[in-house]
Amino acid sequence: MTRFFPPLLGTSALGLTAAAMTSLAWQQLNQTADYSVPKERTVSRDSAELAGRTTSLTVRPNIYYSATTERPLFLQSRRPTELEQLEKEVILETPTKQLEPDAPPPAVALHGVSGSINDLRALLSIEGDAPDWFLTDAKIQQWVLVEIGADWVVLQRNEISFRVELYKQ
Secondary structure, X not given: OOOOHHHHHHHHHHHHHHHHHHHHXXXXXXXXXXXXXXXXXXXXXXXXXXXXXXXXXXXXXXXXXXXXXXXXXXXHHHOOHHHHHHHHHHHHHOOOOOOOOOOOOOOXXXXXXXXXXXXXXXXXXXXXXXXXXXXXXXXXXXXXXXXXXXXXXXXXXXXXXXXXXXXXX
């Protein structure tokens, strides 16, 4: 008989807990909420000033979006002025020599530049092939990629330099 007492006690405790929880749930379901607005409201001076403003969303006129639609993001004119000044300084510091007629440079097209200032990479396509990423000091058909700028690269062979621009002037 004593071995049936603990299971009976546990089952009774479980039944009482279930009955109590059912009673609490029934009270919550039958309770009505008070959704009425209080009749007296205290209005401070700050909220009175804000009462004239609307809080609903409004549609903005097209003038707000004209700067974005008239000037696409990747136009050359949207480049920062600091980079333009830096490019002018670099051009003045490192003049490039004219190419000799007997040493034609490869047909290189610059598609983009990526990376940090100390680790720039240039996306180049050589003679119409698929573009590939190049670091400085890379060899391209006997030419060496000497310098990578914000929107240009310089190829050099012996004493001859050739500059490739990202944007055609």
